[in-house]
Amino acid sequence: MSKKYLHILSFDGLSKVDIEKMKKFPTFSKFYENASGCINVKSVYPSLTYCAHASISTGVYPNNHGIINNTKMQMNRVSPDWHWYEKDIKVPTFQEVANKAGYSILSILWPVTAGSKNIKYNMPEVMANRKWQNQIMVSLISGSPLFQIEMNSKFGKLRNGISEPELDNFSHASFLYSISKYKPDINMVHYIDLDSQRHDYGFDSKEANDALKRLDGRLEDLIKKLKKEGIYEDSVIVVLGDHSSRDIxxxxxxxxxxxxxxxxxxxxxxxxxxxxxxxxxxxxxxxxxxxxxxxxxxxxxxxxxxxxxxxxxxxxxxxxxxxxxxxxxxxxxxxxxxxxxxxxxxxxxxxxxxxxxxxxxxxxxRNNHGFSPYTKKDYETVFLVSGKGIKKGVFIDDMNLVDEGPTFAAILGLDMKNVDGRVLEELLED
Ligand SMILES: [Zn+2]
Missing domain, CATH: 3.30.1360 (Gyrase A; domain 2)
Structure with a gap:
């Protein structure tokens, strides 16, 4: 198989109802025109970020991968630990299958990747959750230390704790820079801006809608970067969401x-x-x-x-x-x-x-998720894929998050075994 790069952009909280808005944005509209996929993707239950991303990565449902909640059963803690660590996932991930096949992986704030042995350039989403812990140290030892020191020294000034959009600005700068410098085969990034603005201000708030525009800008920056590096023609870009949400x-x-x-x-x-x-x-x-x-x-x-x-x-x-x-x-x-x-x-x-x-x-x-994807209306998320070896304009009526990991594997000519989902063959050229 000829050289192929796979770039996976998770826009946390991206809902199917956002697509009409995003189709009016300059970059997303063009991306959408050339893409295939589904704008009616069922999330998992509970529709939480960690359960969902673990299902995306493994191709199985939460009760099979083990991440059945964002946080652990630590009822005596005000702030329980999250399932930050890859070891909490009980089955192979797409990252593991790809790494074993020799693909190099860059991952920025992708959930449930702390301590991963499969990711070469890893900046995991992990939080110092004990009084005696220091955030920089916890992050460094849970990911790739030298890589993270480099990103922090170059772009650390962009972030302001976990406040958005500063955190995504930092992730985004680190992502683009690393693609240029290291040219990994698989590049995964988790943008939290939209979900964060919705939690704070509501689903259809100005702040959330501004975050949607920023996501369009981030997609634009990635495409420009790939063209500049001369790898755009060999690239596949995925834009996906993990769940929708509700005002509360x-x-x-x-x-x-x-x-x-x-x-x-x-x-x-x-x-x-x-x-x-x-x-x-x-x-x-x-x-x-x-x-x-x-x-x-x-x-x-x-x-x-x-x-x-x-x-x-x-x-x-x-x-x-x-x-x-x-x-x-x-x-x-x-x-x-x-x-x-x-x-x-x-x-x-x-x-x-x-x-x-x-x-x-x-x-x-003001807004939250975790609701049932089986009963709440218009609660679906999206999966869009475009690029080398991907058909144009093939949209399927419905699919599940568990179809995504196996499809990533198939895009790279790999196979994930014992999954609950299926490869979305109809989107792939022969
Ligand atoms: Zn989420």
Whole structure:
């Protein structure tokens, strides 16, 4: 097979409803005209960034790759650890398959890549989450140290903590520079700007729409860079999203009810010290975990009033959660109604507006995800691919995130085994 470069751009939170807006942008419109793909891509359940990206990378659903939530079950922590580390993924990733086949990989802030042995130039998304840890040190030892020192010294001045768009400006500069300097075969980048603006300001806010425009600019910069380096004709560019999102007004503190029923104990800060039943939030959805001694009826008796009041949309039993690709080790999985999402702490009220919750130093969310891709309307994301060996203008009606990893592999002439998804053969030239 002749030389081919694969560039994968994840625009976090990109929704199918964004495409009409993006088609009016100068670069995206041209890209879209020459692309194939799908603008009706089902995310995974829960539709969270880490579950979704792990499904993109592995081609299997969360209950098969093991990243069934963004964060770990650390109910006694205000800020639980995220599944930052690749070792938390229980099956081979696309990156592993490609690395074994001799492809070099650059990865900038791609989720669940910390500690990866498969990525040559790795700047993982990882956070110093203990008082004694220092962010620079944690990042350096979780990725490629010398590479990250180089990027930080060249572009570190562009970033301002995790605030956006500065963080993406830094990622973007590092991405483009590394493509020129190292010419890796596979280049993956995760842009967080859009998702971050939506969390803070809402789905259709000016801030979110400005972020969409910036993404168009980033695509333009990449194409210019590839042309300048003389590798554009040998390139395949993928633009994908991981989930859509919903504007929200209130949080559901379900553990407050379990605490009242003496089924769990809390610490002073509202975190959970011990439990027989507990609600672990996945934002728009939540898992209920329970000891065997507590009956289903007892739990349902506590939750049912919230269903009757249209605060919880649906209660799924563990088997249904498993069929959706979520964690079947839960007792129940809950789907929040429109406008609500779940939070872990015990508070004085079960329902609180997002504004009200800030008195506990909780972040003010106006928009969130984690909801069911099977029940929420217009909740799909997108997958677009264009370039060498890719047909033009072939759009399929629907697909799943788990089809993406196997398709990346096929684009490079590789094969991922034992996946839940399928290769999107109809997009590929023979
Ligand atoms: Zn995301």
């Amino acid at each position: 007004h209130s949080k559901i503190y379900l553990n407050t009810l379990f605490n009242k029923e003496k089924l769990l104990s809390k610490c002073e800060d509202g975190t959970i010290s011990s439990y027989k039943v507990v609600c672990k939030s996945s934002d728009g959805s939540a898992y209920i975990y329970a000891d065997n001694e507590v009956s289903d009826d007892k739990i349902l008796e506590i939750i049912n009033p919230l269903v009757e009041n249209n605060i919880i949309e649906k209660i799924y039993i563990s088997q249904e959660a498993g069929e959706f690709g979520a964690d079947s080790n839960c007792r129940f999985m809950l789907e929040a109604a429109e406008g609500y999402f779940f939070a872990n702490p015990v508070r004085e009220k079960v329902i609180m507006t997002s504004e009200e919750s800030t008195k506990y130093n909780e972040k003010l969310y």
